[in-house]
Each structure stands twice: as structure tokens, then as C-alpha cells.
Amino acid sequence: xxxxxxxxxxxxxxxxxxxxxxxxxxxxxxxxxxxxxxxxxxxxxxxxxxxxxxxxxxxxxxxxxxxxxxxxxxxxxxxxxxxxxxxxxxxxxxxxxxxxxxxxxxxxxxxxxxxxxxxxxxxxxxxxxxxxxxxxxxxxxxxxxxxxxxxxxxxxxxxxxxxxxxxxxxxxxxxxxxxxxxxxxxxxxxxxxxxxxxxxxxxxxxxxxxxxxxxxxxxxxxxxxxxxxxxxxxxxxxxxxxxxxxxxxxxxxxxxxxxxxxxxxxxxxxxxxxxxxxxxxxxxxxxxxxxxxxxxxxxxxxxxxxxxxxxxxxxxxxxxxxxxxxxxxxxxxxxxxxxxxxxxxxxxxxxxxxxxxxxxxxxx
Amino acid sequence: xxxxxxxxxxxxxxxxxxxxxxxxxxxxxxxxxxxxxxxxxxxxxxxxxxxxxxxxxxxxxxxxxxxxxxxxxxxxxxxxxxxxxxxxxxxxxxxxxxxxxxxxxxxxxxxxxxxxxxxxxxxxxxxxxxxxxxxxxxxxxxxxxxxxxxxxxxxxxxxxxxxxxxxxxxxxxxxxxxxxxxxxxxxxxxxxxxxxxxxxxxxxxxxxxxxxxxxxxxxxxxxxxxxxxxxxxxxxxxxxxxxxxxxxxxxxxxxxxxxxxxxxxxxxxxxxxxxxxxxxxxxxxxxxxxxxxxxxxxxxxxxxxxxxxxxxxxxxxxxxxxxxxxxxxxxxxxxxxxxxxxxxxxxxxxxxxxxxxxxxxxxxxxxxxxxxxxxxxxxxxxxxxxxxxxxxxxxxxxxxxxxxxxxxxx
Numbered sequence: 001x002x003x004x005x006x007x008x009x010x011x012x013x014x015x016x017x018x019x020x021x022x023x024x025x026x027x028x029x030x031x032x033x034x035x036x037x038x039x040x041x042x043x044x045x046x047x048x049x050x051x052x053x054x055x056x057x058x059x060x061x062x063x064x065x066x067x068x069x070x071x072x073x074x075x076x077x078x079x080x081x082x083x084x085x086x087x088x089x090x091x092x093x094x095x096x097x098x099x100x101x102x103x104x105x106x107x108x109x110x111x112x113x114x115x116x117x118x119x120x121x122x123x124x125x126x127x128x129x130x131x132x133x134x135x136x137x138x139x140x141x142x143x144x145x146x147x148x149x150x151x152x153x154x155x156x157x158x159x160x161x162x163x164x165x166x167x168x169x170x171x172x173x174x175x176x177x178x179x180x181x182x183x184x185x186x187x188x189x190x191x192x193x194x195x196x197x198x199x200x201x202x203x204x205x206x207x208x209x210x211x212x213x214x215x216x217x218x219x220x221x222x223x224x225x226x227x228x229x230x231x232x233x234x235x236x237x238x239x240x241x242x243x244x245x246x247x248x249x250x251x252x253x254x255x256x257x258x259x260x261x262x263x264x265x266x267x268x269x270x271x272x273x274x275x276x277x278x279x280x281x282x283x284x285x286x287x288x289x290x291x292x293x294x295x296x297x298x299x300x301x302x303x304x305x306x307x308x309x310x311x312x313x314x315x316x317x318x319x320x321x322x323x324x325x326x327x328x329x330x331x332x333x334x335x336x337x338x339x340x341x342x343x344x345x346x347x348x349x350x351x352x353x354x355x356x357x358x359x360x361x362x363x364x
Numbered sequence: 365x366x367x368x369x370x371x372x373x374x375x376x377x378x379x380x381x382x383x384x385x386x387x388x389x390x391x392x393x394x395x396x397x398x399x400x401x402x403x404x405x406x407x408x409x410x411x412x413x414x415x416x417x418x419x420x421x422x423x424x425x426x427x428x429x430x431x432x433x434x435x436x437x438x439x440x441x442x443x444x445x446x447x448x449x450x451x452x453x454x455x456x457x458x459x460x461x462x463x464x465x466x467x468x469x470x471x472x473x474x475x476x477x478x479x480x481x482x483x484x485x486x487x488x489x490x491x492x493x494x495x496x497x498x499x500x501x502x503x504x505x506x507x508x509x510x511x512x513x514x515x516x517x518x519x520x521x522x523x524x525x526x527x528x529x530x531x532x533x534x535x536x537x538x539x540x541x542x543x544x545x546x547x548x549x550x551x552x553x554x555x556x557x558x559x560x561x562x563x564x565x566x567x568x569x570x571x572x573x574x575x576x577x578x579x580x581x582x583x584x585x586x587x588x589x590x591x592x593x594x595x596x597x598x599x600x601x602x603x604x605x606x607x608x609x610x611x612x613x614x615x616x617x618x619x620x621x622x623x624x625x626x627x628x629x630x631x632x633x634x635x636x637x638x639x640x641x642x643x644x645x646x647x648x649x650x651x652x653x654x655x656x657x658x659x660x661x662x663x664x665x666x667x668x669x670x671x672x673x674x675x676x677x678x679x680x681x682x683x684x685x686x687x688x689x690x691x692x693x694x695x696x697x698x699x700x701x702x703x704x705x706x707x708x709x710x711x712x713x714x715x716x717x718x719x720x721x722x723x724x725x726x727x728x729x730x731x732x733x734x735x736x737x738x739x740x741x742x743x744x745x746x747x748x749x750x751x752x753x754x755x756x757x758x759x760x761x762x763x764x765x766x767x768x769x770x771x772x773x774x
């Protein structure tokens with residue numbers, strides 16, 4: 001068969017959002033790839049310049065539908081740095097719990113979306129069933145199930161409800177049991193490993209050069225996590241480890257990226273447990289929160305998908321003068337020709353699914 | 365009484381009581397209608413006319429049985445898939461959703477069914493059928509219209525043809541050809557032409573890749589499939605399903621277990637089960653219509669009843685494949701007396717189908733190159749080994765004493 005271009009998207013089951021992947025195939029082998037982004041551009045940064053600092057949390061919530069708390073938190077952190085607000089200790093603990101619950105929900109969303117990519121629809125329903133439990137936990141303090149708007153400049157919206165710890169513990173205990181059950185269905189399954197092992201390989205140095213971060217980088221064996229290396233909130237006081245996996249010396253494949261996320265979910269449960277143990281009493285919102293700000297601030301946090309960077313410039317008014325968002329997925333998707341070439345057409349969903357695409361934050 | 369003699373009795377009765385009087389009445393009418401009617405009435409009186417009518421009844425009965433089973437299989441698939449996925453499947457009543465309970469975290473309501481609720485979800489199939497008929501038949505702008513229309517027709521007609529080819533028992537058979545199983549396998553291999561035709565005619569790259577994959581897959585799996593069947597043919601000495609089942613019935617019992625073909629030809633049984641799964645294109649071998657990368661493969665551009673034809677044909681082929689496996693390896697309709705042989709046959713077929721449904725909802729799909737590798741490098745040698753074992757058992761072992769007695773010369 002001669003070489004031809006196939007356009008996958010903007011409406012395609014593989015895309016997990018609204019983007020186009022053009023692949024040049026020779027028979028079933030991928031020769032070239034060309035991602036096209038920007039279908040979902042909502043000019044969040046420009047809109048933010050017309051709104052007050054505290055109003056922008058509604059926009060950051062909508063950056064990524066699967067992981068809205070982490071993005072709001074990144075923005076709030078940078079604004080706090082700009083305004084030099086001191087956040088109460090209890091609020092920091094609550095934020096960490098919410099961030100880790102969000103990471104769990106986001107990774108479960110990814111795992112559920114990844115399974116149909118491999119032709120395993122039951123996996124989607126299993127993981128999304130568990131995601132429901134974590135959404136219920138996120139709903140309990142914030143009042144909504146998708147866009148929480150819970151983390152505010154200077155603290156959090158309100159304190160945790162009564163019995164939240166017991167509920168969380170119950171869910172986490174059940175989820176840990178279920179993860180052990182799923183191991184037989186997924187990572188110990190011969191066909192699952194046939195589809196994911198030695199597919200979509202890239203090395204750690206390649207990932208660093210291409211700007212691939214987060215679980216995708218840790219899936220190459222690189223021990224790098226902003227929660228440890230550029231720590232924020234109370235991650236330095238909590239007892240936890242960075243989870244890494246590698247398929248071979250210094251490189252990762254789809255299976256190692258899958259496993260690193262599963263390990264991260266287990267680690268998140270550990271963080272939440274430790275947070276509940278060490279959480280102090282006290283206020284959850286700073287008493288003095290300024291409205292205006294002057295100067296510039298830069299903050300990067302570990303999003304569920306990689307490094308989220310936010311840069312805010314204030315000119316002394318109550319609105320940001322300039323606001324810049326750097327999305328981890330934008331660089332990762334842009335690098336896809338590097339890790340798609342040479343594989344089969346059937347590997348496209350397996351590879352693109354394994355890097356955990358979220359188009360909301362990519363196109364901003 | 366066999367199905368055919370029942371049909372013959374019915375044909376005689378209907379011809380005598382209904383058809384001949386009607387045609388004779390029509391003969392008495394004015395010329396344009398009267399001319400053929402008289403000769404038809406005469407023909408129905410002859411033995412040939414009765415036999416033809418009897419065949420027509422037999423085929424229709426087999427078709428009706430097949431279609432009833434098709435609806436049951438689809439419903440079974442939905443229900444078992446739902447149970448595997450922690451759902452309830454089609455229930456057909458909004459009333460049952462009224463009662464709400466609390467979920468594990470206790471903060472949000474979750475669906476709970478009334479305890480005494482018994483649904484009739486099988487009607488979902490009827491609703492699907494009505495929906496498919498009501499939908500518009502879209503033909504893509506630059507598609508080859510004739511081939512695009514012919515694709516589903518080839519696929520569904522060759523699949524429905526399968527329904528009348530296999531017997532449910534030695535008496536319940538619409539057709540009994542001496543080369544029965546060869547005809548079934550020939551009918552099985554018509555479908556790839558329809559797949560390739562519709563994949564090509566859709567003028568869509570996904571469809572074309574799906575069609576090509578299907579052709580490659582079916583071609584590479586046909587060979588180990590037929591080789592694994594060859595062992596059974598050698599053992600029975602016939603292609604006739606009735607003879608094959610009789611040979612398995614006649615085989616001796618081993619500690620209460622009848623030695624059907626799947627015991628002496630265990631390798632062949634495994635190879636056949638994998639190959640027939642690939643032949644009917646079910647998960648994990650459904651890559652021609654891999655929805656993740658090829659949208660819907662070769663069925664992408666089809667809508668309405670044409671798409672429904674593909675879905676139906678797939679289930680019919682699945683049912684026929686399970687029936688062939690039952691005849692060849694699981695003793696067909698053989699079973700203890702009080703339960704009629706037809707029920708035994710359907711029980712075995714349904715057990716295989718349920719096994720397939722469990723596989724379908726618990727494994728991912730495998731890749732094109734992996735499936736071809738499995739077919740050529742593993743299944744083909746295994747089926748040849750099976751054939752060698754059978755040749756030893758059938759052709760060499762019975763004459764072993766003659767070979768060994770040769771040294772008596774010394």
C-alpha cells in the first residue's frame with residue numbers, strides 16, 4: 001500500500017478531546033505524524049486580564065475538566081506569592097488533601113479513558129465507578145462534582161465537613177482492595193502487556209529535551225517531582241516518596257507510564273492518610289487578603305499531568321496586568337511525532353492514551 | 365419424526381387444503397391471471413411440487429429458529445456484559461429508577477432498583493430494530509454506490525445462509541449434505557468479500573484499512589482453522605455432521621466422561637476455538653473494527669438497517685461458529701436420554717457463547733501484527749501437530765500389530 005495521510009480528529013475516539021492528529025502511514029506503519037492543536041482555545045489568559053484576581057478561579061477551574069483543583073491551586077499559589085498572603089496551616093493541609101483527591105480522580109479518569117483505547121470497555125466502567133467515590137469526597141466540602149472552586153486566595157472556601165476523615169478512609173480502603181483486584185485484570189494480563197510493553201518508547205533525556213514532564217517523565221525512571229523539588233503547601237512535612245518506573249535503563253513505554261500512575265494513586269492515598277494524622281486545628285482562610293497587587297510572581301506546581309506553570313504580573317490594580325499559563329500537555333502532545341514514528345496504526349490510541357491528554361489545559 | 369418429514373406432511377396438507385383450491389379458483393378468473401395458476405396447481409399435486417414446498421417450510425423453520433437464537437444471544441451478551449461491568453443491562457422501565465439510595469461515601473444519591481422489579485429487557489432488541497429501520501440510509505458522496513449497497517447484502521445473506529446449514533440434531537435438520545461442514549466453511553468464507561467490498565466502496569481510509577485488516581486476518585486464520593478441522597474429518601471419515609456426531613457418540617466412556625473429540629484432539633480443539641473466534645471477529649480479534657483507532661472500521665460509513673445487517677450477521681456468524689465447534693468437538697447433540705438432543709445441542713452452543721462473552725468483556729484487543737504472528741507462527745504448527753497425532757491414531761495405531769509382527773520372520 002502506498003503512503004497516505006490519515007486525519008484522526010477533530011472528531012475521533014482516539015483524541016480524548018478536540019484536536020487533530022495527522023499521521024502518514026505506510027500500510028500499517030506510522031511514517032510521520034503532525035498534531036494540530038487550538039480547536040478549544042478560549043483565550044483564558046486574556047479573559048483573566050479583565051477580571052479581578054479572585055474571579056479568575058472560575059476560569060482556572062475550567063482549564064482541565066478532569067483536574068480542576070490542581071489548576072486553581074497553581075493560580076492561587078502564584079497570586080498568593082504576588083500578594084504575599086500568609087495561608088493558615090490548616091488550610092494548607094486541607095489543600096493538600098484536596099489536591100491528592102483530585103489527583104486520584106484525575107488518574108482514574110485517565111485509566112478509565114485508556115482502557116477503551118486498548119479495546120477494554122469493562123476497564124473504563126471499573127475505573128469510573130471508583131472515580132465516582134472520589135468525586136463524592138470532593139463534593140462533600142466544595143459542593144460540586146466537577147468544577148469545585150474550593151481553593152481561594154488566602155485559604156480554602158470552608159472547613160471540611162464532619163465525618164469527612166472517616167468517609168475518606170472508607171473509600172480509600174475499598175479502593176486499595178479494588179486496585180489489587182484490578183492487577184489481575186490489567187497489569188498481569190498477557191494481552192494488556194502485549195499491547196503496552198515496548199510501545200511508545202522514549203528515553204528520559206529525550207523527554208527532558210522535548211519538555212515532557214510529570215508521570216510521563218517519571219515513567220522513564222527520572223526521580224523528579226515538583227512536590228519534592230520545588231515544594232509547596234506541606235508536601236515537605238508529609239511522609240511520601242516519588243514513584244518512578246522504567247521499562248529499561250533510562251526509557252519508558254506505555255506500560256511503565258501506566259504503572260507509574262497506579263503507583264502514584266497508592267502514594268496519594270498515603271499522603272492523604274498522613275495529612276489527616278498531622279492536621280492541626282485553626283482557621284481555614286487568611287484574615288487579611290488584599291485586593292490589589294503590584295509586581296510579578298511565578299509559581300510551578302505538580303499537576304496531575306506534569307508541570308503547571310503560572311506567571312502573574314500585577315500593575316497595582318485589582319486585575320492582573322498579564323497572566324501566562326504553561327500547560328504540560330501542550331509540549332507533550334507537540335512532541336508526539338518523536339514517539340509515534342515506527343509504530344503501527346493500532347498503537348496510536350495506546351500511545352496517545354498513555355500520555356494522558358487533556359485538551360482543555362492544552363488549548364487554554 | 366424428522367423435521368423434513370414433518371415439513372412434507374405440512375406441505376401436503378397445505379397444498380391439498382389451501383394452495384391448490386386457491387390456484388384453481390384463480391384459474392377460473394380472466395386470462396392474464398389464469399394461465400400460470402393452473403399449471404402451478406398441477407405442479408403442486410406432483411411429488412416434486414410437494415418436496416419443493418417442504419424444503420421451503422424446512423428452511424423457514426430453521427431460519428426462524430436461528431433468528432430467535434440471535435435475539436437471545438444479543439440479549440445474553442448485553443446482560444452478561446452488564447453483570448461483568450457492575451451494571452444491570454437492559455431493563456426497560458423508567459419506573460425502576462425511582463427509588464434512590466445512598467452510596468458508599470454517603471454524600472450523593474445513587475441508582476437503586478426496586479427489589480421486586482422484574483424487567484423484560486429483551487424488548488430492547490425490538491426497539492433497536494425499529495430504530496435501525498427508521499434511520500436514514502446515508503451513502504457517502506464519492507462512494508461506489510453499487511458496491512456500497514452490495515457489501516452488507518453479501519455479508520448478511522452469506523451469514524443467514526449459515527443458519528440452514530447446520531443441524532440441531534439428526535432429525536432437526538433443514539439440509540443434510542454429505543459435505544455439510546465443508547459447505548458451512550465455504551459459506552463462512554464468503555463474508556470477507558462483503559467486508560472488503562464495503563471497506564473499499566465507502567471511500568474512507570478507516571474503512572479501507574479495516575477491510576484490509578479483515579482480509580489479512582481471515583486469510584491467515586482460515587488455514588489453521590481448516591487444518592484443525594481436518595483431524596476431526598479424518599477420525600470420522602466424513603464431512604457429514606451427522607456422521608461426525610455419531611462417531612463421537614459411539615466412542616467409549618472414560619470414568620463417566622464421554623470421549624468426545626475434544627479429549628483426543630485437545631490441541632486441535634484449542635486451535636479451533638481461537639481460530640473460530642478470529643473468524644467471527646470477536647474481541648480480542650475484532651481489530652478490523654477497532655473503534656479506538658479506526659472509528660468503526662469497515663462499518664464506519666454505514667447507517668440504519670445496513671449497519672444493523674452487519675451487527676446481526678456478526679452474531680449469526682458467532683452462533684454458527686459455536687454450533688460448528690459443538691458438532692466437531694463437543695459431541696454435537698449427544699447427551700443423556702430424558703433431555704431431547706436439540707436442547708443438548710443448544711445448551712452446548714450457549715455455553716460456548718457465554719464463554720466468548722466472558723472473554724470479550726475481560727480482555728483488550730490485540731494488534732494486527734501480533735494477530736498474524738499468532739496465526740502463522742503458533743496456531744499453524746500446532747494444528748499440524750494435531751493432524752499428525754490424529755493420523756497416528758487413525759491410520760497407524762490400528763495397524764500397529766501388523767507392523768510389529770514383521771520381526772516374526774526371524
